[in-house]
Amino acid sequence: MAQLGELERVVMERVWAWNREVSVRDVLEDLQRHRVVAYTTVMTIMHRLERKGFLVRVSSARTHMFRAATTREAHVAEVMADAWSAAGDRQSALMHFVDRMSAAEARQLRALLEKPKRNSRP
Amino acid sequence: MRLSVLLGGYLLLMATAAPWALSRIKSLSRTPRLGLALWQACAATVVGSAALLLLVKAPDNVSHRIAAALELCVHTGHRVYSVSGRGIVGSVALIAVLLLAARISIAAFRVSHASLSRRFRQRDLLALVGSPIAHERVVMIEDATPVAYCVPGRKSCVVMTSGALEALDNRQFAAVLEHERAHLSERHHLVVGAFDVLVSAFPFVTGFRLARDHVARLVEMIADDAAVRRFGTEAVSGALLRLGAFGPVGLLNAGGPGVFARVERLLDTRRASTLLQTSVAMLTLAILALPIVLVLMPAINPAAHGFCPL
Numbered sequence: 001m002a003q004l005g006e007l008e009r010v011v012m013e014r015v016w017a018w019n020r021e022v023s024v025r026d027v028l029e030d031l032q033r034h035r036v037v038a039y040t041t042v043m044t045i046m047h048r049l050e051r052k053g054f055l056v057r058v059s060s061a062r063t064h065m066f067r068a069a070t071t072r073e074a075h076v077a078e079v080m081a082d083a084w085s086a087a088g089d090r091q092s093a094l095m096h097f098v099d100r101m102s103a104a105e106a107r108q109l110r111a112l113l114e115k116p117k118r119n120s121r122p
Numbered sequence: 123m124r125l126s127v128l129l130g131g132y133l134l135l136m137a138t139a140a141p142w143a144l145s146r147i148k149s150l151s152r153t154p155r156l157g158l159a160l161w162q163a164c165a166a167t168v169v170g171s172a173a174l175l176l177l178v179k180a181p182d183n184v185s186h187r188i189a190a191a192l193e194l195c196v197h198t199g200h201r202v203y204s205v206s207g208r209g210i211v212g213s214v215a216l217i218a219v220l221l222l223a224a225r226i227s228i229a230a231f232r233v234s235h236a237s238l239s240r241r242f243r244q245r246d247l248l249a250l251v252g253s254p255i256a257h258e259r260v261v262m263i264e265d266a267t268p269v270a271y272c273v274p275g276r277k278s279c280v281v282m283t284s285g286a287l288e289a290l291d292n293r294q295f296a297a298v299l300e301h302e303r304a305h306l307s308e309r310h311h312l313v314v315g316a317f318d319v320l321v322s323a324f325p326f327v328t329g330f331r332l333a334r335d336h337v338a339r340l341v342e343m344i345a346d347d348a349a350v351r352r353f354g355t356e357a358v359s360g361a362l363l364r365l366g367a368f369g370p371v372g373l374l375n376a377g378g379p380g381v382f383a384r385v386e387r388l389l390d391t392r393r394a395s396t397l398l399q400t401s402v403a404m405l406t407l408a409i410l411a412l413p414i415v416l417v418l419m420p421a422i423n424p425a426a427h428g429f430c431p432l
Contacts (some may be wrong), residue, residue, distance in 0.1 A: 008250065012250055075247055076265065079244065079247045079251065079281075082240070082243060083271055083281070092310075092315050092318055092338070093240040093241055094241070094244065094273055095271060095272050095302065095311060096269075096270070097270040097302065097365055098362060098365045098366045098381055099380065100370050100371060100372025101369060101371060101380060102371065102373070105381070106366065106367055109366045109381060112363060112367075
């Protein structure tokens with residue numbers, strides 16, 4: 001199972017790198033340069049990635065073509081945005097170490113940090 | 123008749139005045155686990171009393187069974203445990219209990235569905251763009267802003283941004299990890315989630331909202347304590363200050379006490395006295411026991427035993 005997750009990463013990295021529409025065969029041939037993998041495996045993976053919203057199927061006359069839904073950076077941003085919207089809803093879906101501070105509180109904390117330590121006992 | 127008045131009064135008290143009173147007890151932060159149990163008892167007793175209040179108005183056949191179970195004379199059982207002769211009220215009461223249960227169940231489904239879909243999305247994204255660091259289940263995300271959180275559930279993990287890794291020293295990093303792991307191992311998401319369900323099911327009961335906020339705070343204190351035990355106060359308060367100062371800025375914190383309160387608490391070296399702990403524990407038990415005692419009192423009353431006034 002962990003291997004499948006790893007393959008999903010590899011496939012997405014390839015699709016992002018190519019930055020164009022790709023077919024299952026394109027990806028398969030590329031993967032087969034370094035590992036043993038079957039067509040059905042790659043097809044399953046790409047369909048899974050499509051279900052998860054990372055790939056988008058492009059309607060094409062010949063074969064199934066896919067492209068990346070968005071950039072890698074956008075997904076990284078999504079992780080953060082998603083993590084905070086959970087906290088905002090007062091939902092306990094994720095557990096943050098600290099809640100978002102208001103600008104004033106953050107300023108006060110920074111001031112605290114800049115103050116030299118009064119007692120520097122080890 | 124008197125029983126329902128007593129139960130009703132108790133219910134109102136626990137739903138309104140009690141949460142307000144509990145939120146004023148500052149010393150609960152010195153014994154967060156017991157404090158948590160107290161809040162949980164308070165919420166449980168509200169739901170339990172509501173159910174009991176409705177059940178004592180049960181229709182004839184139910185009260186027959188209750189009386190039989192308590193080995194009371196049937197007539198006495200009738201008198202105390204049901205609204206005499208009014209079958210319709212009794213049935214309505216029974217339906218009300220079912221509605222109560224249904225409302226809670228629906229809220230539970232709603233809350234857990236929302237929670238789960240959020241977590242699954244996080245996991246999918248992290249599997250794709252996160253980088254596992256060190257050993258077990260810690261994932262790094264490339265982002266300059268220092269952020270740390272955990273994704274609870276079966277395939278749980280702790281998430282830290284590259285910004286957090288830069289902002290914290292080794293000990294602080296380990297302390298944050300320990301804090302998040304405490305959340306995971308003690309299933310705090312379920313603890314707080316239960317209160318989310320109550321808030322969702324009964325949004326008009328402001329006591330539940332108060333309870334949820336305080337329980338969320340207590341749970342953070344419990345996790346802070348776990349981190350302090352392993353890595354010391356300095357590491358934890360240092361991490362709190364840094365992640366608070368350089369983390370993302372949001373809207374004015376409506377209810378959260380924020381970093382200051384947590385740091386102050388860590389610096390307060392007063393221990394929870396045995397008296398405090400015992401009092402909280404006793405109060406917890408009393409809150410839970412009282413409605414049951416109220417309901418069983420006619421049975422405890424010796425005059426009712428085996429004496430059927432026919």
